[in-house]
Amino acid sequence: MQSKEISKSKLFFGSIEWNKYMVYIVFVIMFALFSIVLGDKGFLTQNNLINVLRQTAMISIMAVAGTFVIASGQIDLTVGAVAAMSAMIVSLVLQKTDSIFLALVCGLTLGISSGLINGILVTKFRIPPFLATMGMMSVIRGSAMWITNTAAVPIKNMTFNKVFGIGNIGGLPVLILWTILFYIVGVIIFNKTIFGRHTLAVGGNEVSAGYSGIKIDKIKIIVFLMSGVFAAFAGILYAGRMQAGRFSFGEGDEMSVIAAVVLGGTSMSGGTGSVVGALVGSILMGVINNALILAGLSSAQQTIVRGVIIVVAVVLSNLSQKQKR
Amino acid sequence: MSKAILEMKGINKSFGSVSVLENVDFSLKEGEVHALVGGNGAGKSTLMKIMTGVYSLDSGEVFINGGKKNIQNTKDAKENGIAMIFQELSLVPTMSIAENIFLGEELTRNGFRDVAAMKKKSKEILNELGIFINPELKVNQLSVGMSQMIEIAKAISKNAKILILDEPTASLSDSETVQLFRIIKQLKENGVSMVYISHRMNEILSISDSVTILRDGKKVITDKIENMDLDKIISHLVGGETSQRKFEWVEREYDADGDLILKVDNLKINEKIQNISFGLTKGEILGIAGLMGSGRTEILETLFGIRRKLGGTVELMGKVVNIKNSEDAIKSGFALIPEDRRRQGLVLGHSVKSNAILPYLRKLLVGRTHLISEKASNELAKNDIKKLNIKTDSIHKKINLLSGGNQQKVVIAKWLNMNPKVMMLDEPTAGVDIGAKTEIIEIIRNFADEGKGVILVSSELTELLSVCDRIITMFDGKITASILRKNINSEEELQNAVQRN
Ligand SMILES: Nc1ncnc2c1ncn2[C@@H]1O[C@H](COP(=O)(O)OP(=O)(O)OP(=O)(O)O)[C@@H](O)[C@H]1O
Ligand SMILES: [Mg+2]
Numbered sequence: 001m002q003s004k005e006i007s008k009s010k011l012f013f014g015s016i017e018w019n020k021y022m023v024y025i026v027f028v029i030m031f032a033l034f035s036i037v038l039g040d041k042g043f044l045t046q047n048n049l050i051n052v053l054r055q056t057a058m059i060s061i062m063a064v065a066g067t068f069v070i071a072s073g074q075i076d077l078t079v080g081a082v083a084a085m086s087a088m089i090v091s092l093v094l095q096k097t098d099s100i101f102l103a104l105v106c107g108l109t110l111g112i113s114s115g116l117i118n119g120i121l122v123t124k125f126r127i128p129p130f131l132a133t134m135g136m137m138s139v140i141r142g143s144a145m146w147i148t149n150t151a152a153v154p155i156k157n158m159t160f161n162k163v164f165g166i167g168n169i170g171g172l173p174v175l176i177l178w179t180i181l182f183y184i185v186g187v188i189i190f191n192k193t194i195f196g197r198h199t200l201a202v203g204g205n206e207v208s209a210g211y212s213g214i215k216i217d218k219i220k221i222i223v224f225l226m227s228g229v230f231a232a233f234a235g236i237l238y239a240g241r242m243q244a245g246r247f248s249f250g251e252g253d254e255m256s257v258i259a260a261v262v263l264g265g266t267s268m269s270g271g272t273g274s275v276v277g278a279l280v281g282s283i284l285m286g287v288i289n290n291a292l293i294l295a296g297l298s299s300a301q302q303t304i305v306r307g308v309i310i311v312v313a314v315v316l317s318n319l320s321q322k323q324k325r
Numbered sequence: 326m327s328k329a330i331l332e333m334k335g336i337n338k339s340f341g342s343v344s345v346l347e348n349v350d351f352s353l354k355e356g357e358v359h360a361l362v363g364g365n366g367a368g369k370s371t372l373m374k375i376m377t378g379v380y381s382l383d384s385g386e387v388f389i390n391g392g393k394k395n396i397q398n399t400k401d402a403k404e405n406g407i408a409m410i411f412q413e414l415s416l417v418p419t420m421s422i423a424e425n426i427f428l429g430e431e432l433t434r435n436g437f438r439d440v441a442a443m444k445k446k447s448k449e450i451l452n453e454l455g456i457f458i459n460p461e462l463k464v465n466q467l468s469v470g471m472s473q474m475i476e477i478a479k480a481i482s483k484n485a486k487i488l489i490l491d492e493p494t495a496s497l498s499d500s501e502t503v504q505l506f507r508i509i510k511q512l513k514e515n516g517v518s519m520v521y522i523s524h525r526m527n528e529i530l531s532i533s534d535s536v537t538i539l540r541d542g543k544k545v546i547t548d549k550i551e552n553m554d555l556d557k558i559i560s561h562l563v564g565g566e567t568s569q570r571k572f573e574w575v576e577r578e579y580d581a582d583g584d585l586i587l588k589v590d591n592l593k594i595n596e597k598i599q600n601i602s603f604g605l606t607k608g609e610i611l612g613i614a615g616l617m618g619s620g621r622t623e624i625l626e627t628l629f630g631i632r633r634k635l636g637g638t639v640e641l642m643g644k645v646v647n648i649k650n651s652e653d654a655i656k657s658g659f660a661l662i663p664e665d666r667r668r669q670g671l672v673l674g675h676s677v678k679s680n681a682i683l684p685y686l687r688k689l690l691v692g693r694t695h696l697i698s699e700k701a702s703n704e705l706a707k708n709d710i711k712k713l714n715i716k717t718d719s720i721h722k723k724i725n726l727l728s729g730g731n732q733q734k735v736v737i738a739k740w741l742n743m744n745p746k747v748m749m750l751d752e753p754t755a756g757v758d759i760g761a762k763t764e765i766i767e768i769i770r771n772f773a774d775e776g777k778g779v780i781l782v783s784s785e786l787t788e789l790l791s792v793c794d795r796i797i798t799m800f801d802g803k804i805t806a807s808i809l810r811k812n813i814n815s816e817e818e819l820q821n822a823v824q825r826n
Contacts (some may be wrong), residue, residue, distance in 0.1 A: 178684065192437040201417045201428055208415035212429035213399040271419030 023264050023277050026313050027284045034291040041294045055288030057175035058234040059256050063278040064186035065230035066257040068223045073203035073270025077133040078114055080253035081140035081232035086110050086235030088144050090247030091153040100160050108232050114140060115228025119221030144247040153245040165240025175237060186275045199223060203270025259310050260285055330355040331487055336385035338371060343718055345371050346542045358519045363539035364562060364758040365730025366716040368414055369522050377402040377409045390456050406486035410476050410493055412729050418465035423447040424543045425464055450478050452707045454508055464722050468619045469496040469665055474621045487518045494528060495756040498617040498784035506532055524758050526555050540564055563760060576789050576811060579608035586745050586778040592637035594627050598802035605778040612793030614823050619799040621782045622664055625749045629661040630654040639691050658746030662736055662753050667709040670736040678706035678720040680735050685742045709738035716766060729756040747778040754788060766792050800823045
């Protein structure tokens with residue numbers, strides 16, 4: 001009888017998890033604001049909005065895996081570098097063999113290997129993920145520069161460029177279609193599979209996950225693998241969109257991914273997360289970038305304002321979290 | 326004579342150079358409740374964790390149903406029908422009740438998690454245990470006691486043949502304990518064999534069929550419960566000396582009409598908990614009794630500034646104090662020994678020493694510098710260990726490697742050093758062995774004898790009756806009575822007062 005009472009009162013105060021919905025609220029507010037202020041500068045045109053989605057496709061895709069990484073209490077700083085390296089490999093293989101299949105295999109293999117190495121460093125050698133992936137980031141980015149001595153590699157294969165970058169299907173850019181596909185897969189894995197729950201459990205309480213018979217190391221390795229593969233695919237999309245491989249692709253993407261995922265309601269300390277939130281978080285960041293450019297801010301001003309907006313958004317979601325007490 | 330479902334023979338285990346179990350034999354008969362008793366750090370949890378594959382044994386053998394088994398991990402244990410309720414709560418706080426119950430063995434349909442089925446099944450399991458709660462609630466929204474019940478549900482859901490309960494009642498109130506015992510009896514009827522670890526002797530005497538006593542990692546005796554009584558168990562526990570270690574109430578000398586050290590007037594904490602008024606005299610030990618969720622912990626937390634009060638006044642030594650946070654509270658002279666030591670009382674990754682000195686750092690500086698004196702810190706920590714008889718091989722040991730009871734002693738030590746005016750203790754002896762319990766009670770009495778005030782919240786009525794001078798009862802957020810200890814003649818009397826609306 002007494003327990004009934006508890007469930008009732010707790011339900012009342014605790015069931016609304018504001019931090020999860022914050023990103024949607026912030027998104028709507030920002031969007032409305034930009035529509036009013038920048039409406040006459042073309043913010044609301046279909047062209048502009050589709051463009052925003054195209055530009056954020058890579059971050060969005062990496063943020064799917066990023067949600068798993070952060071929800072399991074880990075962090076992966078290699079994603080930007082992996083994207084660059086994968087783009088380099090893909091364009092080099094295309095240049096030498098013109099085989100799309102071989103190029104994809106080689107690009108994704110890079111993602112698998114770097115994810116595996118990250119996972120093993122973190123689980124078997126017990127290196128904190130921040131340090132392990134920071135080191136790996138440097139190694140991979142350096143390799144991307146070294147492989148052609150920082151020269152860009154153009155891609156002449158138009159089929160590749162169309163499918164993975166500049167094409168349209170039924171009026172929608174392929175980049176948006178790829179994003180949708182990855183999100184469908186991500187949402188299903190995260191919410192519907194056992195692996196998804198185990199990811200959250202490892203981030204929420206590693207000890208108890210272990211006591212429940214979950215193979216913690218295995219989960220972590222798979223999460224890093226996923227992150228590597230998704231980043232490699234993002235690199236393929238970068239290559240297709242730019243019709244070239246360049247070592248500088250994805251610079252700073254690791255930070256954008258973390259920001260998008262956390263804005264989307266995933267806790268930095270692990271244990272909670274939302275894949276759809278990460279998508280909205282990525283798009284929100286894209287919209288902000290776009291609006292700042294339309295508003296005619298200089299690149300220095302853009303950097304500052306973007307920083308302020310991210311901090312404010314995170315503060316807001318924290319505030320609403322605190323009120324629960 | 327029923328046969329042994331589980332046997333452990335010649336178990337040895339050490340952590341590093343410290344030997345924790347020496348040549349221990351343990352045998353669990355089919356369908357019995359077997360109590361495992363021993364002081365804090367005797368090795369009870371370790372022995373059981375070996376059985377469930379959390380720790381590996383150094384040497385020794387494990388037999389299940391007569392067959393030799395090599396249990397390497399929790400999966401092996403599960404396959405052999407062994408489930409354990411761990412002393413350290415092992416739920417994932419960010420996940421729902423249903424998700425926790427099925428963690429590690431989720432139900433699936435077409436390869437995907439079958440959320441609806443798990444929810445339904447959880448509800449059934451919980452209802453069977455007499456718990457009516459929405460299984461979609463997150464565990465971090467539940468009280469400690471409720472989490473404990475969920476933990477039990479989780480173990481039961483695995484259809485275990487052998488169930489190990491490591492101090493399941495340490496954070497349960499008496500009425501919940503009754504509920505748990507009902508469940509245990511029911512499981513026993515269903516043929517489940519159980520190992521029951523507890524420091525509460527009356528529970529052991531009432532629920533178990535046989536008992537094994539461990540002392541300092543060695544088995545002392547295994548016997549039928551009929552052949553045991555409280556004195557015998559205690560003498561085995563402490564090793565021969567049968568000095569009266571039971572705690573009995575002795576009327577204490579203090580001026581009941583003297584100055585108030587603390588006066589709480591019309592305190593309002595939330596819509597449910599309000600109109601809280603009481604006084605605390607110098608030298609008085611005041612107990613608060615009530616069911617789980619009746620608002621006991623909330624009062625202490627509000628006085629300590631962790632919760633914001635919505636109304637009312639608090640006077641300390643005749644002066645109104647306005648406490649906004651725990652720093653204010655500590656400065657004014659409050660100390661709170663919190664309910665959940667692992668979450669609230671300790672920094673788990675830190676050493677015994679850094680935990681013990683944490684609130685005291687300002688007084689450990691070298692001269693006028695801002696540097697902390699290593700020497701003074703070490704002395705303080707060593708002193709604490711001696712004073713409270715804390716079992717650890719060094720002050721530098723990480724606190725989460727100490728046994729549960731010893732962790733609790735560190736929390737108490739930490740606040741005793743601060744020399745507060747009013748000490749508030751929330752379930753201070755949960756998980757503490759009899760020896761330490763007597764010591765803690767002695768510490769509380771001595772503290773009050775210095776003319777300070779003590780507020781004690783405990784779900785164990787025996788404990789309240791043995792230390793308090795006066796007991797306030799609470800029901801559903803209201804104070805229902807204030808009774809002098811000397812006017813209470815039996816535990817039933819208090820029990821009735823607690824349940825009265
Ligand atoms: N992982 C570990 N590493 C090092 N020492 C450990 C570890 N686990 C336990 N110990 C030590 O082993 C001893 C026995 O601990 P255990 O938890 O089994 O005691 P217990 O009988 O369950 O005590 P309590 O009643 O306080 O729970 C303690 O001295 C403890 O410090
Ligand atoms: Mg123990």
